[in-house]
Amino acid sequence: MMSVTPASDAAATPADDLKGPAAGFGLAAAIAILFNSLLAWEPLNAYMVSLGGDFWRTHGVAAVVAFFVLGYLFTYHKFRIDGFRLAVLLAAASIVAGGGLALWFALV
Amino acid sequence: MNDVILFAHPIFGMLGVLASVWVFVEALNASEANRSRIRIAAFIVTGCLVVAWALGGYWRLAFYASEKAIILKGPWPWAHNFVMETKERLFFIPLILALYLPIAAAANLARNGGARVVVMVAAAFIALNGLAIEGAGAVISYAVKVASVHAGVAGVE
Numbered sequence: 015m016m017s018v019t020p021a022s023d024a025a026a027t028p029a030d031d032l033k034g035p036a037a038g039f040g041l042a043a044a045i046a047i048l049f050n051s052l053l054a055w056e057p058l059n060a061y062m063v064s065l066g067g068d069f070w071r072t073h074g075v076a077a078v079v080a081f082f083v084l085g086y087l088f089t090y091h092k093f094r095i096d097g098f099r100l101a102v103l104l105a106a107a108s109i110v111a112g113g114g115l116a117l118w119f120a121l122v
Numbered sequence: 123m124n125d126v127i128l129f130a131h132p133i134f135g136m137l138g139v140l141a142s143v144w145v146f147v148e149a150l151n152a153s154e155a156n157r158s159r160i161r162i163a164a165f166i167v168t169g170c171l172v173v174a175w176a177l178g179g180y181w182r183l184a185f186y187a188s189e190k191a192i193i194l195k196g197p198w199p200w201a202h203n204f205v206m207e208t209k210e211r212l213f214f215i216p217l218i219l220a221l222y223l224p225i226a227a228a229a230n231l232a233r234n235g236g237a238r239v240v241v242m243v244a245a246a247f248i249a250l251n252g253l254a255i256e257g258a259g260a261v262i263s264y265a266v267k268v269a270s271v272h273a274g275v276a277g278v279e
Contacts, residue, residue, distance in 0.1 A: 030236030035225045040240060043222040050214045054207075068183055070210055074175070077214045081221060097236015101243040108215055108247045112254075119207045 032097045038089030039081070040100045044107040046081035051111040053077065054118055124185065131177040132259055138170030138220065139252035145223065146245040152231035152238050160241070164227035167248060171220040175213070182210065189266050196269020201262050209258040216251040219244045 032040060053062070053076060059069040066072030145163045148156050186206075193202045223244050229237035 029234055032226075032229065032234070032236055032240065036229050036237060036240070039222050039225045043218050043244075046218050047215050050211065050218070054211050070182060071179070073211065074179070074214055074217075077218060078221070081218050085222075085225075097234065097238075097240050100236070101239040104219070104240065105243050105247065108219070108251070112212055112215055112251065115211050116204075116208050119204050 030097045031094055032100055033092070033094045035085065035089050037095050037100065038087070038091075038093045039085035040104065041088050041093060041095065042081050042083075042085035044100075044103045045084055046077055047104075047107045047111045049080050050077040051114045051118075054115055056122065124181075127177050127181055128185075131174055131181055132256055134170045134174040134177060135252055135256060135259075138167050138174060138216075139249050139256070141166040141170055142220075142223075142245040142248040142252065145227070146242055146249065149227075149231055149238050149241045149245065154232055157230065157232065160227050160231060161224065164224040164241070167223050167245070168220045171217050171248070175217055178213070189262075192269045192273075193262070193265045196265060196272050198265040198268050201265030205258050205261050205265075209255055209262070212251060212258075213255055216248040216255070219248050219251075223248070 031037075050073075053073045062069040062072035062076075066075065141163055145160060145167060148160045148163060152160065190202050190206070193199060193206075223241065226237060226241045226244060231238040231241060
């Protein structure tokens with residue numbers, strides 16, 4: 015019995031795989047982008063003010079630090095991903111995070 | 123000097139948008155010939171957005187409180203409550219993508235189709251978010267003017 019392979023997977027080859035920092039920091043970027051939007055939750059503002067003097071300064075530093083720390087960890091653990099899947103992940107994270115931010119501030 | 127910082131911040135943002143469009147087009151036509159050009163353009167995107175962050179951050183922390191008070195007293199309070207609140211957090215999406223761009227562009231895009239698509243997607247979202255943020259900045263700036271006119275401040279028109 016033949017297995018059915020989706021066209022997108024059939025087109026993907028090992029040459030399309032990302033490894034090393036490109037893969038690790040790519041996944042970290044998607045997670046940090048979503049984490050950035052979660053930091054917009056208002057009850058966190060007071061805590062972020064206590065950490066950095068201004069919530070926005072702490073917010074930005076936290077998002078960037080999350081990107082670099084997660085990227086280092088994923089790279090260290092030799093994370094590997096198909097480039098096309100990572101591209102979809104980055105696009106989805108950007109759309110969900112950006113749309114979520116706009117929706118959140120439109121409603122509150 | 124403060125006016126220079128105020129205007130330099132969106133200028134570097136827009137230069138970052140232009141450079142990300144440059145990266146997108148170079149990646150679309152990736153070959154051995156433009157490999158180093160893609161990397162240089164990716165680093166320019168990162169540099170521009172980091173400088174825009176530093177300049178915008180300085181302005182945001184040093185001066186925005188007084189502008190916020192003016193906007194909230196005017197007829198467009200949503201320019202702060204919705205536009206600025208969203209903009210100042212949305213900015214970190216293209217910033218993170220810009221920090222990632224040179225890392226992804228280090229791969230051989232002519233041989234790795236996956237890396238090429240990742241670079242194109244990151245560059246496209248930097249450009250789209252950047253344009254949205256530039257537009258938001260214009261709305262916020264105009265809201266200060268509208269509030270000042272509404273309050274009868276002479277010479278604002």
